[in-house]
Amino acid sequence: MSAPNSSGSAAAPAVASIHQLPLELIDSCIGSRIWVVMKSEKEFVGTLKYFDDYVNMVLEDVTEL
16 A cells, blocks of 8 residues: 555555557567467567567567577
């Protein structure tokens, strides 16, 4: 629970949460190195170049872990 501020109401948390939709989050990662874990438990690290609405991804400089 937050401590009250000078006006007597509870203070806002120190860290504001940022809400993004899943596709917006992925879109913000284009050009970044990402770590992908598949349902088959295979893991890949690479640079995200493109993705579609079904979250099919195009990665470059990929390494399978």
